[in-house]
Amino acid sequence: MNMNDNPHTDALQHHFADMEQQRESAKLGMWLFLITELLLFGGLFGFYTFYRASNPEIFYNAHSTLDVKFGALYTVVLILSSITFALAIYHIRENKRKQTLMLLGATVLFGVIFLAVKGFEWAHHIHLGQLPGKYYTFTGIQGTNPHIFYSAYYMMTGLHSLHVLGGLAVILWLMVRTRRGDFSSYYFVPLEMTGLYWHLVDMIWIYLFPLFYLVG
Amino acid sequence: MQESSYLDQPRGLKSWLLTLDHKRIAILYLIAVAIYFLAGSVFALLIRTILARPENPLVTAQHYNQIFTLHGAIMIFLFIIPATPAILGNFALPLMIGARDVAFPRLNLASWYTYIIGSLVILYSLHSGAADTGWTFYTPYSTQSNSSVITTTLGVFIAGFSSVFTGINFIATVHKLRAPGMTWFKMPLFVWSLYATSIIQVLATPVLAITLVLLILERVFGVGIFDPKMGGDPVLFQHFFWFYSHPAVYIMILPAMGVISELIPVFARRKIFGYSAIAFSSLAIAFLSFLVWGHHMFVSGEAEIASVIFSLLTFLVAIPSGVKIFNWTATLYKGRISFDPPMVYALMFLFLFAIGGLTGLFLGALASDVHVSDTYFVVAHFHYVMMGGAMMGLLGGLHFWWPKIFGRMYSRFWSLTAAVLVFIGFNLTFFPQFILGMKGMPRRYYTYLPQYKPLNVLSTVGAYVLGVGLVVLVWCLLASLKRKRQTLSNNPWNAGTLEWTTTSPPPTQNFKTQPVVKHGPYDYEEMVAERT
Ligand SMILES: [Cu+2]
Numbered sequence: 186m187n188m189n190d191n192p193h194t195d196a197l198q199h200h201f202a203d204m205e206q207q208r209e210s211a212k213l214g215m216w217l218f219l220i221t222e223l224l225l226f227g228g229l230f231g232f233y234t235f236y237r238a239s240n241p242e243i244f245y246n247a248h249s250t251l252d253v254k255f256g257a258l259y260t261v262v263l264i265l266s267s268i269t270f271a272l273a274i275y276h277i278r279e280n281k282r283k284q285t286l287m288l289l290g291a292t293v294l295f296g297v298i299f300l301a302v303k304g305f306e307w308a309h310h311i312h313l314g315q316l317p318g319k320y321y322t323f324t325g326i327q328g329t330n331p332h333i334f335y336s337a338y339y340m341m342t343g344l345h346s347l348h349v350l351g352g353l354a355v356i357l358w359l360m361v362r363t364r365r366g367d368f369s370s371y372y373f374v375p376l377e378m379t380g381l382y383w384h385l386v387d388m389i390w391i392y393l394f395p396l397f398y399l400v401g
Numbered sequence: 402m403q404e405s406s407y408l409d410q411p412r413g414l415k416s417w418l419l420t421l422d423h424k425r426i427a428i429l430y431l432i433a434v435a436i437y438f439l440a441g442s443v444f445a446l447l448i449r450t451i452l453a454r455p456e457n458p459l460v461t462a463q464h465y466n467q468i469f470t471l472h473g474a475i476m477i478f479l480f481i482i483p484a485t486p487a488i489l490g491n492f493a494l495p496l497m498i499g500a501r502d503v504a505f506p507r508l509n510l511a512s513w514y515t516y517i518i519g520s521l522v523i524l525y526s527l528h529s530g531a532a533d534t535g536w537t538f539y540t541p542y543s544t545q546s547n548s549s550v551i552t553t554t555l556g557v558f559i560a561g562f563s564s565v566f567t568g569i570n571f572i573a574t575v576h577k578l579r580a581p582g583m584t585w586f587k588m589p590l591f592v593w594s595l596y597a598t599s600i601i602q603v604l605a606t607p608v609l610a611i612t613l614v615l616l617i618l619e620r621v622f623g624v625g626i627f628d629p630k631m632g633g634d635p636v637l638f639q640h641f642f643w644f645y646s647h648p649a650v651y652i653m654i655l656p657a658m659g660v661i662s663e664l665i666p667v668f669a670r671r672k673i674f675g676y677s678a679i680a681f682s683s684l685a686i687a688f689l690s691f692l693v694w695g696h697h698m699f700v701s702g703e704a705e706i707a708s709v710i711f712s713l714l715t716f717l718v719a720i721p722s723g724v725k726i727f728n729w730t731a732t733l734y735k736g737r738i739s740f741d742p743p744m745v746y747a748l749m750f751l752f753l754f755a756i757g758g759l760t761g762l763f764l765g766a767l768a769s770d771v772h773v774s775d776t777y778f779v780v781a782h783f784h785y786v787m788m789g790g791a792m793m794g795l796l797g798g799l800h801f802w803w804p805k806i807f808g809r810m811y812s813r814f815w816s817l818t819a820a821v822l823v824f825i826g827f828n829l830t831f832f833p834q835f836i837l838g839m840k841g842m843p844r845r846y847y848t849y850l851p852q853y854k855p856l857n858v859l860s861t862v863g864a865y866v867l868g869v870g871l872v873v874l875v876w877c878l879l880a881s882l883k884r885k886r887q888t889l890s891n892n893p894w895n896a897g898t899l900e901w902t903t904t905s906p907p908p909t910q911n912f913k914t915q916p917v918v919k920h921g922p923y924d925y926e927e928m929v930a931e932r933t
Binding site for chain 2: 198209218225318319333
């Protein structure tokens with residue numbers, strides 16, 4: 186019999202006393218990482234607040250150039266992806282690898298839809314000259330410095346999309362590992378941790394949605 | 402018989418570069434940080450050489466600006482921020498709490514590689530025309546300068562992640578990996594200070610990261626956030642920059658204060674006075690550090706009422722710092738002080754940090770700050786706190802743990818000689834700068850009015866004495882590595898913390914058996930009772 190068939194021998198790292206301590210440590214580390222993510226976005230939210238407070242009419246006039254239907258679609262798609270991810274973790278706890286794999290696949294699909302539509306929306310804005318900063322050439326928004334709405338828009342949705350992209354890469358890797366049989370009810374820390382990250386990314390979108398699509 | 406230690410097994414360069422052992426990662430950091438300290442020092446000596454006379458034909462004004470920017474950026478981001486946590490903390494923290502390693506060994510190694518990549522990017526900027534903005538990268542100049550601001554800030558951005566990784570690792574380690582019996586209030590004070598430092602690293606560094614990203618976007622896309630013509634605000638950059646960089650000052654000084662809290666009880670043979678006051682003052686400093694950033698902007702046109710509030714909050718920081726100094730002094734009182742090299746650095750810290758801290762009050766007070774803002778007074782204050790404080794703490798800790806890290810003792814005579822030279826050189830370099838600042842000599846210029854020459858010459862002479870002292874220091878430590886290992890006891894200083902109970906150097910798994918903690922880290926009487 187192969188020694189490595191027993192997950193108990195390789196999942197526990199040597200410097201932890203038991204699986205519980207390892208899992209608790211990973212969880213704490215992940216929460217700390219999520220706090221740094223929040224602060225990273227927090228800086229941008231700070232800039233947004235400053236911008237919007239000093240140019241309320243620009244934000245009001247400019248937000249109508251965005252299509253609320255897209256914003257609503259992203260929100261729905263991301264919430265669905267959060268649900269499928271949570272279900273994937275539920276199933277690995279029951280040792281149902283096949284279902285876990287399918288649910289992770291659904292999560293990736295929703296993430297890809299988000300990015301694809303987002304890309305399409307950006308391409309449309311870029312085509313109209315609704316670009317950030319000095320590249321802004323659109324003339325349809327009233328007021329001085331209308332470009333700042335789009336500067337904030339690209340910076341914040343751009344950073345968020347990068348996080349979605351990174352999350353997708355990690356989930357794909359988790360799918361490989363699930364298929365390989367790395368995870369079971371005994372050990373699924375990476376799934377759980379990535380789940381926390383994915384929920385945070387969705388939550389940030391839920392804040393971004395009203396800030397850009399529903400001004401006023 | 403010589404037992405196998407983490408230094409011997411496994412062998413080979415690859416085993417070092419891919420190591421997950423916190424002790425080896427500490428040594429990787431030691432080597433890298435020492436190299437960047439050397440680079441930063443060379444730039445410092447260049448600065449002092451140029452300033453030995455006004456209008457020095459040695460360099461152009463532009464080169465001078467690049468040199469002082471590199472000196473600042475390297476010393477801050479590549480030397481003093483990582484130094485004490487990543488070298489001494491990495492080595493000592495798991496040992497001090499009786500753990501086998503840090504919570505995330507792979508993240509620990511990733512932190513070192515991130516640091517190396519970030520530092521190489523900063524070095525690359527040398528090739529592409531180093532930044533000339535000062536280490537603070539203030540807008541609007543940093544958005545207009547022709548130098549390679551993007552490369553330098555990108556390097557700092559990357560190096561910042563290594564600091565976050567270390568912080569996350571230490572917090573999780575302290576929470577989850579303490580040995581049986583190691584309650585929070587039995588933890589050594591160095592561990593407390595690293596814990597407080599890590600909180601700042603985790604909370605403040607992401608804000609610096611996003612600020613630098615915005616600066617890069619501003620230069621590349623002209624997004625206009627910092628440009629008033631385009632509806633932005635350059636002062637906003639200062640707010641964000643100092644929201645990180647003031648707390649960063651405590652990332653640099655808190656670990657040094659932790660080292661001092663270890664050294665003073667060991668070398669005064671007395672239980673530390675006010676253990677919990679010192680522990681909580683570290684947390685208080687971490688908390689207050691986030692509320693005082695505006696004191697860097699008294700003359701940048703922030704609202705008057707904001708200045709008054711920031712000034713008051715800044716004075717509050719003096720309270721926890723004063724609490725520490727009081728407790729250290731009280732521990733020394735009636736102690737049996739032995740003047741071993743680590744203790745000599747601790748005493749130097751007390752003296753120099755007191756001067757640095759007190760002159761900080763001149764700068765925190767609105768009226769006197771306006772007079773000395775942007776003069777050499779600020780330079781002198783900063784170096785008394787950072788080099789006189791943070792670096793003396795680092796040197797004290799390095800001399801304290803050196804026999805534990807390498808299992809060899811250095812020459813007492815030569816290391817004391819180095820300490821005396823460093824002390825004389827340091828004061829000779831920076832004390833005249835207080836006077837120059839009071840007389841109105843502005844900082845960050847390659848030249849000055851003729852009446853400032855005598856004090857500048859004195860400062861330059863001091864810098865060379867300091868340089869010689871540091872060379873002796875490094876040579877003395879390196880020479881110790883050629884000595885024989887066997888002769889050293891496991892606990893040459895008779896210290897009470899856990900790392901001294903294992904062999905010097907420790908085995909790869911740190912302790913042969915899981916230690917169980919029964920007494921506090923400074924209970925010397927119990928220690929003696931236990932032994933007999
Ligand atoms: Cu400050």
